Amino acid sequence: MTQVLDAPARVGTPHPGRRRALLQRVGLGPSGSSRPPLVLLVPAVVTAGVALLPLVYLVVRAFEEGLGVVGDVLLRERTARLLLRSLALASSVTLACLVIGVGLAWLTTRSDLPGRRTWAVVAALPLAVPTYVAAFAWISFLPELAGPVGAFVVLTACSYPYVLLPVAATLRRLDPAGEEVARSLGLSPWQAFRRATLPQLRPAMAAGGLLVALYALSDFGAVSIMRFDAFTRVIYTSYRSSFDRTPAAVLGLLLVAVTVVLVWFEGRSRGRASYSRVGSGGARAQTTVRLGLLRLPAVLLTTGLAGLSLGVPVAALVYWSAVGDRGQVDLPALLSAAGTSVGFAFLGALVTTLLAVPVGVLAARRSGRLPQLLERAAWVGHALPGIVVAFSLVFLAVRYAYPLYQRTPVLVLAYVVLFLPLAVGAVRASAAQSPPALEEVARAAGARPLEVLRRVTLPLAAPGIGAGAVLVFLTCMKELPATLLLQPLGSATLATQMWTATGVAAYSAAAPYAAALVLLSALPTYLLGVRTGALDRTPEVSP
Amino acid sequence: MTEMAPNEMAPTDLALRVRGVSKAFGAPVLSGLDLDVAAGSLVALLGPSGCGKTTLLRLVAGFERSDAGTIEVGGQLVSGPGRHVVPERRRVGIVPQEGALFPHLSVHDNVAFGLARGERRGTRPDEVLELVGLAGLGRRMPHELSGGQQQRVALARALAPKPSLVLLDEPFSALDAGLRATVRAEVRASLRAAGASAVLVTHDQQEALSVADVVAVVRDGRVVQAADPWSVYAQPADLGVATFVGETIVLPGHAADGAVTSPLGALTTESTAYGDVAVVVRPEQLEFEPADLPSVAAVVSHREFYGHDALLRLDLGGGVSATARTPGHPLPEIGATVKVGVRGPVVVFPVA
């Protein structure tokens, strides 16, 4: 980044070199490509600011009692032990999700697995199952599962689609020529996949893996029901017990620090290679690998996974409804909760996606430090348990936006903070796919940056952006802790109603709400599956 | 096409004027480059990969900022100290390497992309499509076109807003050899018909020589020679240009008063060089068994047959050899001794 300092001296202002070097270092100056347009930069900075809101609260609360308390909390033996325990859980879940996600992605995109289009959708459906529902389901069938194994099983079953979806999308898009070349050089199919294809899947795997890891770190539902003493439980109990918010804030900051490290690793593994496809036409259609004798085992494996991740919760719902004796389903209440859920989740998805677009497009197009920082800032809220984000917004809204407090906008803001990375990742990935030359041509043709965004970048990235929005929608639908604290007075969502029912062990009363939640989420998940597929459909060539 | 802006300018007007432009990406890429493009002419920027020609093109388009120097497009200063006009205000059309058509837009909408909203539904897109010989294909999608058609749509898209200058970045390199010549000719014709000024970036000397009005040879971030194709070929500015543009036989020699002694015998030159020189002979100057030329004996050490012609490697004795192009028939055997003469004056460059 020092090339400007070596550049020939220019006439003009006294220190143009130094100033430009500085601008360039933060990604504002020309470095390899022209300056990021303000129409992207300004909203991206706003988005990053929103994502960093919880930090304000955490820092205020963590340090209000002095550094001594911070040290005490951090140095507690229990803190370290539980952090390590949670990290172990998160890494094992991530590893399992990578194996399952990549395996299923390959089976559903590249093999002759029977009904693979359907599987592609079914395999994404576990996203619609909240971890607390899955955990309840598992433990009601298999009480002995409680503990680390149970937490591992539930988190893996609920979050592998985070890996599956981006990897499947990449697999569909990859030029099969690479694998063919590898085969011609004497590699076995497996070797060819491992050495020619897998490295190209790395960015998708890293991004998905990061989502899984942070999800596992911040989840409270599964670990509490599975009685796995995880790090989030310390945070919850420090609110619950001493009502002293300092330890919780310190631990929250620790979680943010862990996130920063993980995000940094993800950024490194993403590498510097450009992943936009080179070439003017569409990629060739993927060749299908015949499974042959492995076809039956593959079907069994896929069915088994679907059974574990979807079948168990659904069976539990059916069972609870069947044994229910706590009266009829209150249909108006159910419909009203469904409407509220969809409304909140829709707004959450819409606003989150709108805010994610500038950050994602910048990250896809610019390599400067500022775009990178902005993108990484978006991750901060994702590793925080929902309750921490909720308290941050309570703190800030009560002080600075009182008229909006306990109104829809603040709840939507909480969704933005929590789920921004889901949308940013989708926008970045899809924007990175279209060659930058298209945007340059558009500029040369007289389109201003905003126009380029509207007429070229966004239409091309639309399927990916839509997929990101659906992902946020799903996650908002099942969000509980922040919704409980921030939803407008008197409103109720499917998730909060389910929480109410399970709170008095009225599982049969919870069942309709859980069922509605899963069903309402299934439609967008289906669209998501179709979308990620449609994104890469080979164009039909007219004769 | 009299409405084209470049035609309204006086012939002396410059469509592009580049002065002293420098650009470094860590290492310097352009160092004080000068270039003029006369209105209505096609200038080929010719140079090996990495010589900086694409960087120059990106600076002219406004995708990069220069470190020093000035760039004027159509008489307007677009880049200079304290001034950087954004790409969309430069009235410069570009045709990228692979066409880069918008995959989500039809051919018509691609061509109409740069037009003002009102003009997009007007006759201009069809007009330009007709100009590039693709009338009637407006409703197709880009992937439904052949590579050559895509390239011509990209040109139409660049021409539609009547730019002051069109930049073509190796637009034919992705096409196969058979198609390349045809598309090249069509693009040249379209540019002429539109009266557009254009800069073509290429590393293919044949392409540069065959289509350009002016060939500008770029080396080490500078234009080392800019002249009409014949001059660049026949009167290269230095040995580097000579060997890069066209095939050459380079031999050691000694020059004095227009006479050159060389392993090919006594030759003539228009140069006033004196002393040890590098002698540049074009293969087509070699003649076998000439009746009216002084000749020397050479042994055929290697030959490659191409059908219409053949390459012969000739051992001239004293460890000096030369490669000559000869008609495919009759072809001397390897080991045969032939007489070789040189027709016309040769180019020589003093050896430092």
Add this chain to the structure above:
Amino acid sequence: MNRTSRRLLAGLATAALLATAACGSDDEPGEGASGSDALIVYSGRNETLIAPLIEQFTKATGIEVTPRYGGSAELAAQLLEEGDRTPADVFLSQDAGALGALEEAGGLETLPQTTLDRVPAKYRSAEGAWVGTSGRSRVLVYNPDLVPAASLPKSVFDLTGPAYKGKVGYAPTNASFQAFVTGMRVSAGEERTREFLTAFQANEPQSFEGNVAVLEAVDAGTIPFGLINHYYLYERAAEAGGLDQVTARNYLFPGTDPGSLVNVAGVGILDGKGSTDAQAFVDFLVSEQGQTFFAEQTKEYPLVAGVPVELEGLPPLEQLGGPDVDLSQLESLDETLALLDEVGLT
């Protein structure tokens, strides 16, 4: 594609407008979160258990109530964050600890003596900041088919003996189990509690995910004993059509045994919100009607004298034992969890 995306954008924009319009109107009229006239109650008590009583209150007084439901501890923390700008008028908590924390932070109004006097001093704040609304006792639930009533243990500490190896069910993550341990720590001391928990753990107790599951296992005879709250048995009896339809029975450890801790749900008025409406709500909860609701609907102990309760096999409120602890001090959960974690009871 172009047309599709344009239509999509248009659709999204329309929907966004509609949604914005909708969320502008879905709240009560007025400005800000507390702009409505209704009484705002933060309830840590489950909606299923309290909503019918709130309805009765509105019917009786004409005062509209807007509730916010959540966990008692989370709501208490939220109230602490909101400070004096809280929209809430009344805080209804599932346990005394959360009320105690708010009281300590000066977040609660002092209630009038007439309200406080409805409830025994043991079940209300010493400074009068909150009042208990209903009580629950920890019990040993047992299966009489497997264990004769005569051979029941005299103290919860006896459960570490060899006779109970592998025979006790419990719900380690349940808040009331944790409150029981806290009560033991406060009354019997850290060391004694650690010894007990270590021995208890060594005695291979069976853990369940909730009190209901413990009761079900005892009732079915899968396990002879369980440590739960008293009302689960009576709720089950009500569902099954009478206590005689249920096998399991409750047992109270005699005296001040920590195994028979009595905890209360309670209510307080937020600082500066001492309106007549808020006062009316609190008074309604400790009225005969309110107390009867708790006795009948949630099978808890009413705390007001003279309100009948039918809890077969259990003594009346005034005869309940349990450790002698200040209920607002049952908030030191951190230490309890650390201790549970230390001995491996999670």
